[in-house]
Amino acid sequence: MNFFGWIGQRFIELFLYIIDFTCFLIQSLSVWHAQRNVFNKAVYSSLLGQLIFTGVDAIVMISFLAVLAGIGVASQLIYIMHAITGASDLTAILARLVVSELGPVITGVILVGRSCSAIAVDLGNTKVRGEIEPLEYLGIDVDDYFVVPRIVCMIISQVTLALYFSIIMTLCGVFFSAYIYNFSAQESLTQLLNTVDVNVVTVFMVKNLFFGLIIGAMACFHGLLVETSPTQVPQQMQKAVVRGLVFLFLADGYFFLFTL
Amino acid sequence: MNTVTGKACIQAYAATPAAEESALQHPPLDCRILPATLTCLVGPHRLQLRAYLQMLAGISKAEHGKVEIFGQLSSELDKSSMRKLRSRIGYLSGTAPLLSVQHGLMNVMLPLLYHRNLSFRETADKARALISDLNCDFEPTTFPALLNSFQRSQLALARALIMEPTLLFLEVPFHDLGAQQREEMGKLLGNHIQHRAVCMIGGLQHTHFLEQYAQQIIFISEHKIINFSGWKAFMQSQDREVKALLSI
Numbered sequence: 001m002n003f004f005g006w007i008g009q010r011f012i013e014l015f016l017y018i019i020d021f022t023c024f025l026i027q028s029l030s031v032w033h034a035q036r037n038v039f040n041k042a043v044y045s046s047l048l049g050q051l052i053f054t055g056v057d058a059i060v061m062i063s064f065l066a067v068l069a070g071i072g073v074a075s076q077l078i079y080i081m082h083a084i085t086g087a088s089d090l091t092a093i094l095a096r097l098v099v100s101e102l103g104p105v106i107t108g109v110i111l112v113g114r115s116c117s118a119i120a121v122d123l124g125n126t127k128v129r130g131e132i133e134p135l136e137y138l139g140i141d142v143d144d145y146f147v148v149p150r151i152v153c154m155i156i157s158q159v160t161l162a163l164y165f166s167i168i169m170t171l172c173g174v175f176f177s178a179y180i181y182n183f184s185a186q187e188s189l190t191q192l193l194n195t196v197d198v199n200v201v202t203v204f205m206v207k208n209l210f211f212g213l214i215i216g217a218m219a220c221f222h223g224l225l226v227e228t229s230p231t232q233v234p235q236q237m238q239k240a241v242v243r244g245l246v247f248l249f250l251a252d253g254y255f256f257l258f259t260l
Numbered sequence: 261m262n263t264v265t266g267k268a269c270i271q272a273y274a275a276t277p278a279a280e281e282s283a284l285q286h287p288p289l290d291c292r293i294l295p296a297t298l299t300c301l302v303g304p305h306r307l308q309l310r311a312y313l314q315m316l317a318g319i320s321k322a323e324h325g326k327v328e329i330f331g332q333l334s335s336e337l338d339k340s341s342m343r344k345l346r347s348r349i350g351y352l353s354g355t356a357p358l359l360s361v362q363h364g365l366m367n368v369m370l371p372l373l374y375h376r377n378l379s380f381r382e383t384a385d386k387a388r389a390l391i392s393d394l395n396c397d398f399e400p401t402t403f404p405a406l407l408n409s410f411q412r413s414q415l416a417l418a419r420a421l422i423m424e425p426t427l428l429f430l431e432v433p434f435h436d437l438g439a440q441q442r443e444e445m446g447k448l449l450g451n452h453i454q455h456r457a458v459c460m461i462g463g464l465q466h467t468h469f470l471e472q473y474a475q476q477i478i479f480i481s482e483h484k485i486i487n488f489s490g491w492k493a494f495m496q497s498q499d500r501e502v503k504a505l506l507s508i
Binding site: 040041042043045122126129130131133134135136137138139140141145 | 317319342343344345346347349350351353355357358359360361366370371373374375377378379380383416419420423429
């Protein structure tokens with residue numbers, strides 16, 4: 001096969017992959033139609049379990065990284081901005097780069113590495129061991145019980161953890177910089193709060209919601225692509241992580257253009 | 261044929277399952293499965309029997325002919341009606357394990373939590389009562405990986421019975437059990453299938469159980485299907501293929 005043939009084949013594969021993924025997402029989410037008792041007890045217990053695993057258990061790691069990123073990245077940005085333009089553009093830079101950009105992306109990367117891989121492996125192993133089929137025979141819907149709670153939890157976790165990450169990172173960055181470079185942290189934070197309006201909050205929420213949807217759906221999609229061989233589990237896990245990151249940055253790029 | 265009369269839980273009219281990955285021929289099946297009777301599908305090919313069992317259970321659709329479950333054509337049911345129907349049918353798979361990420365009690369509670377709007381406490385109480393009724397001598401909150409094959413089979417049976425189904429499917433219920441454990445499993449099944457229509461495969465792994473409880477034995481091979489009205493008729497069959505199966 002020549003180079004162009006190879007490129008063409010890759011494009012066709014990518015196109016079919018996106019169609020498959022979209023169909024999977026639509027089919028999974030369609031189980032939550034209007035007449036259904038959304039939070040039936042089995043789904044609810046699965047949802048709670050996932051929320052603890054994806055959200056609560058990640059708080060320590062997120063806090064630690066937020067402090068490090070605040071001191072290492074945000075404080076450097078503040079220093080550079082102070083050196084170049086003085087304090088005038090500081091809040092705009094903080095709002096744009098740290099809160100809207102770094103917070104969601106770093107949280108997304110952590111969730112891809114931590115939860116997306118775990119979900120793909122968990123679902124893959126469950127499928128390989130043949131544990132899903134008997135539940136289907138008892139009338140339990142795979143999408144309803146396995147997929148939707150994981151996606152919903154990923155969305156909730158991404159939104160809340162990104163907000164938490166952004167707040168901690170900004171506070172650490174500002175206070176650390178104020179201590180080192182001797183300027184008023186209170187003033188900077190007040191200015192920053194004043195720049196936050198409904199638009200900024202909406203974009204932040206939509207962006208994180210979308211990130212969570214991508215990460216959760218990608219993890220479940222690849223986890224359930226495992227068929228009968230245990231060797232497929234690490235393969236699909238790897239694909240879930242790599243493609244999760246690719247789609248995360250693509251989505252981030254889209255939001256960057258959208259909010260320019 | 262069966263001496264028990266009444267409205268059939270399942271009726272198959274010249275039904276053949278989809279071939280799927282198997283290259284085996286599937287002869288058309290005509291049968292009635294009546295309430296409070298046990299029907300066992302026997303034959304030389306496990307995959308073939310499984311295909312017929314899943315077709316009768318409404319899990320897969322008949323390629324030809326039709327299958328009625330509780331008077332409803334299985335091929336015409338939409339997703340939601342099928343889910344409702346499935347909640348009335350118990351399915352025990354001896355080869356397919358319990359959900360390993362949930363403990364035993366939760367595995368048993370799961371179908372009830374999913375299909376009925378009961379509280380956690382009510383569901384747990386009901387599951388514990390059933391588990392105790394099945395003589396489980398272990399802590400039900402143990403994870404399946406820490407249980408032996410008989411204990412897992414007990415929990416799988418509890419999971420199949422928790423919805424109090426009137427129709428029960430048993431797929432190789434004696435799989436992976438020793439002789440003593442098969443006997444115990446046979447007794448447990450015997451106690452819990454009295455008022456239910458039961459259809460099973462893998463009965464020849466414990467012939468004493470079939471001898472005691474089977475009112476209908478359906479022999480299925482690549483070339484023919486023969487209905488027998490119980491173990492005795494099956495044993496007395498002069499058919500060459502049946503004899504060959506019994507001699508194994």
